Amino acid sequence: MTIAPALTDPVVDELCQVVGSDQVLTDKPARFNRARVPAPFPVHRWSERVPDVVVLPGSTEEVAEIVRIANAHRIPVVPRDGGTGLTDGAVPLRGGIVVDVKRMNTIKEIDEVNRTCTVGTGINMLKLNEVLARYGLIYPDDPASYPCSLVGGRIGTSGWSLIGSRYGHTRDLVLSFDFVLPTGRVIHVGDGAGHKLSKSSSGYQLKHLFMGHQGTLGIATEATLKLFPKPEAELSPFFAFPDYDSAYRAVGELARAGVATFAGAVLFDEWKVDYLRRDDEAYIPQPADVRALVCAVAYGYEDEVIAGGRRLLRIAKENGGRYLGDEVSEGDWAARHDRYATPLHGRTRAGQVVPMSWHCEDAAINYSELPKVRLEWHEIVRKLRDRFDMFDDWGMFAYTSANTGVDYLTEIDVGIWEQRLDDASWAAWVQAKKDIAAVALRYGGSISACHGSCREGEVDLVPQELGGGYDVMLAVKRAVDPNNIMNPGKYGLDRAYEPDAGGVR
Ligand SMILES: Cc1cc2nc3c(=O)[nH]c(=O)nc-3n(C[C@H](O)[C@H](O)[C@H](O)COP(=O)(O)OP(=O)(O)OC[C@H]3O[C@@H](n4cnc5c(N)ncnc54)[C@H](O)[C@@H]3O)c2cc1C
Structure with a gap:
């Protein structure tokens, strides 16, 4: 196990002085449980990724003080929110201190006049929206991990929302935040210096720089968020199609229609429908003639949702879609936050049911390229499955990212029998992820629309994706985090500290 050499008892004592000894955890379960996230994991190497100590601060000042101590002693710091x-991102690669911000979960202000709220970044959207509902308001950041991911992790990943085609994604919804830099200095970033501004042209757009960095540049502690009227009506019709091609045409037409209440559309391919039907994973009836599915979602006032919904239904019908009825439509959309929380299993090539965990590759792909990417991705997983009978293809989703349907969060879900992983199968899996990422780049996409691209495998392709932009990333990392303490080892950023790292000229 990696032990940060400087993390000695006197340092633990210093941390105890900042937050109190009951908020400094050194026991094995507390540390091991913060070593992993719900993505396939080389279980045989678990002990390599365990933090030396977990600290649970209660305020921005405490976070800043912890980071100052870590910086003075050159100890790695890994920010952790929901750990989803x-x-x-939240897996410690070098031991050190995990700063778990879950205690910082209060609502500091609800400003009904400017339609904002200010919260500790340890709050989840479910809890926040329960309170906002009393004011007729909503914070519409709606990932599938809605009940368990937290505002700080949404900032750390620059997350993607299921209803982002209407309301925007995390980057649009977070107006500003307090941010602890790797030296322990606290800054406020937003549009300009504003706490509640949605548009400023003053200076660099630092808010965006300090989002999606996977905790490599610092820790967001308090955030001001944009609020909307709680929608009166939600429409989520599911349509069945006899083949992928007609479903693909329909999803394009739906997304391009310009319906104002359109909040998103989802395309399920044949592999996904087969998977859902195979073991009744969807807990909803899937008629046997259904080969592909499309769901289109509209949110807003009842009258506008009815009017827009009529148009969406007509478009789907004109493109060969068959409405699957209210029970399937409402039930499946309502389950969007629960699906992956259920115990998971997959099948071997011979059809034996075995315990498997879920892995999701999530590229950003233009609409025009979806069919080609889809076939290449399934082929990569098929070859992997042929070599190692511990992987299972759970099919693909494509979700609109914008209300014009320009690009789609394109996801292939792969089941992995984690307990069977060994060095050879892990290496093959890492290579498969690289191959999947390479296909996305070859078709002009991005490695990730949603989760980030700093996992073993796809991370090797990030310099290729970003080109000169990656050199700027290295320069920014070195300037902001001179001692490489903040989540070291992620995104290949260690190379920023090599003597010949070069500059950006
Ligand atoms: C079932 C399931 C469904 C999912 N669906 C979606 C989805 O629809 N959309 C989507 O975007 N994602 C989805 N995800 C992925 C995940 O929920 C998101 O990436 C989410 O934003 C992570 O939030 P978290 O609070 O769990 O962060 P964590 O996992 O704790 O952290 C994520 C990253 O951010 C950093 N970080 C954490 N807190 C802070 C902070 N306060 N300041 C700075 N950096 C920080 C961490 O170091 C890490 O690198 C899903 C995950 C699961 C398990």
Whole structure:
């Protein structure tokens, strides 16, 4: 196990002085449980990724003080919120201190006049929206991990929302936040210096720089969020199609229609429908003639949702879609936050049911490229499954990212029998992830629309994706975090500290 050499008892004592000894955890379960995230994991190497100590601060000042101590002693710091991130961001690669911000979960202000709220970044959207509902308001950041991911982790990953085609994604919804830099200095970033501004042209757009960095640049502690009227009506019709091609055409037409209440559309391919039907994973009836599915979602006032919904239904019908009825439509959409929380299993090639965990590759792909990417991705997983009978293809989703349907969060879900992983199968899996990422780049996409791309495998392709932008990332990392204490080892950023790292000129 990696032990940060400087993390000695006197340092633990210093941390105890900042937060109190009951908020400094050194026992094995507390540390091992913060070593992993719900993504396939080389279980045989678990002990390599365990923090030396977990600290639970209660305020921005405490976070700043912890980071100052870590920086003075050159100890790695890994920020952790819900621990649901799927790109290993919250997994400590070098031991050190996990700063778990879950105690910082209060609502500091609800400003009904400017339609904002200010919260500790340890709050989850479910709890926040329960309170906002009393004011007729909603914070519409709606990932599938809605009940368990937290505002700080949404900032750390620059998350993607299921209803982002109407309301925007995390980057649009977070107006500003307090941010502890790796030196322990606290800054406020937003549009300009504003706490509640949605648009400023003053200076660099630092808010975006300090989002999606996977905790490599610092820790967000308090955030001001944009609020909306709680929608009166929600429409989520599911349509069945006899084949992928007609479903693909329909999803494009739905997304391009310009319906104002359109909040998103989801395309399920044949592999996904087969998987859902195979073991009744969806807990909803799937008629046998259904080969592909499309769901279109509209949110807003009842009258506008009815009017927009009529148009969406007509478009789906004109493209060969058959409405699957209210029970399937409402039930499946309502289950969007629960699906992956259920115990998971997959099948071997011979059809034996075995325990498997879920892995999701999530590229951003233009609409025009979806069919080609889909076939290449399934082929990569098929070859992997042929070599190692511990992987299972759970099919693909494509979700709109914007209300024009320009690009889609394109996801292939792979089941992995984790307990069977060994070095050879892990290496093959890492290579498969690289191959999947390479296909996305070849078709002009991005490695990740949603989770980030810092996992073993796809992370090797990030310099290729970003080109000169990656050199700027290295320079920024070195300037902001001179001692490489903040989540070291992620995104290949260690190379920023090599003597020949070069500059950006
Ligand atoms: C079932 C399931 C469904 C999912 N669906 C979606 C989805 O629809 N959309 C989506 O975007 N994601 C989804 N995810 C992935 C995950 O929920 C998101 O990436 C989420 O944003 C992570 O939030 P978290 O609070 O769990 O963060 P964590 O996992 O704790 O952290 C994520 C990253 O952010 C960093 N970080 C954590 N807290 C802070 C902070 N306060 N300041 C700075 N950096 C910080 C961490 O170091 C890490 O690198 C899903 C995950 C699961 C398990």
